[in-house]
Amino acid sequence: MAKSTKPFGNAPLPTEAELAILQILWKLGPSTVREVHTALQSRRTGYTTALKQMQVMTEKGLLTRSERYRSHVYEARIPQEQTQLLLTRNLLQRAFDGSAKDLVLGALSAQPVSASELAEIRKMLDRFEKRNS
Amino acid sequence: MAKSTKPFGNAPLPTEAELAILQILWKLGPSTVREVHTALQSRRTGYTTALKQMQVMTEKGLLTRSERYRSHVYEARIPQEQTQLLLTRNLLQRAFDGSAKDLVLGALSAQPVSASELAEIRKMLDRFEKRNS
């Protein structure tokens, strides 16, 4: 029993290093280990480290792997938005006692937010307001 | 060298279990190990586990301890808002590439948000808009 075939749902939240790899794959699309590794200059880590990690991630259901070619091609199994949602929900529960308002406050305080970004956020609020009515 | 006396700044981000304990202390105020442990029913963990964890947290600078009484009294050393801010900033960098907008989107999508809460969020936006002008 492993090799889960479910969509996701059972995939665990990615760890720190796993998230870094996912970021690359979301940006580049399906990639080989080498491509991911070189895109990962920030972390001064070896090639086999990235390889191992991606293998583990595949077992966990975070990635899928195509072995058709000599160099296996990996792909994120879960879309970025889905993962962001889960991570946010997780933080919301763990640190904010479920208060979305406080989390938004945190997000805005965490770094300077441009005026245009504030405008976009307002638009989102409008959309949510309609949805709830 | 340990026993840091700085305000915080050097205190690390709390781990999962540590955050759960901090939540209790923020809510109850200064408390003994037993009080924290009983307030922590969710985690089916033993008394000594909580004790050990709080001792470690004290070494790390996350808690302070008063030994005046027979039962030591622990207190969160870092205010809740400060920790929330750091955690949010952390998530923002790790998973959202710094896009506050996407994080807000995540926060609103993570769970149903009431109309009154939306209104409060709007007020916050107003405040931020003024601040940036």
Added chain:
DNA sequence: GATTATATACGACGAAGATCGTTGACATAC
């Protein structure tokens, strides 16, 4: 077909986190 370059597979290790058992100190009740 021997050499070289590049992949993957496998296993190990160290650090950190979480959990708990045991021990010894210290009260309080009998």
Added chain:
DNA sequence: GTATGTCAACGATCTTCGTCGTATATAATC
């Protein structure tokens, strides 16, 4: 003053994460 209960201290274990070294497969080149 002995027994009982509560507490802090300490050390041990187990797990997860991140990291890498080594071995093995395979393709390309000479």
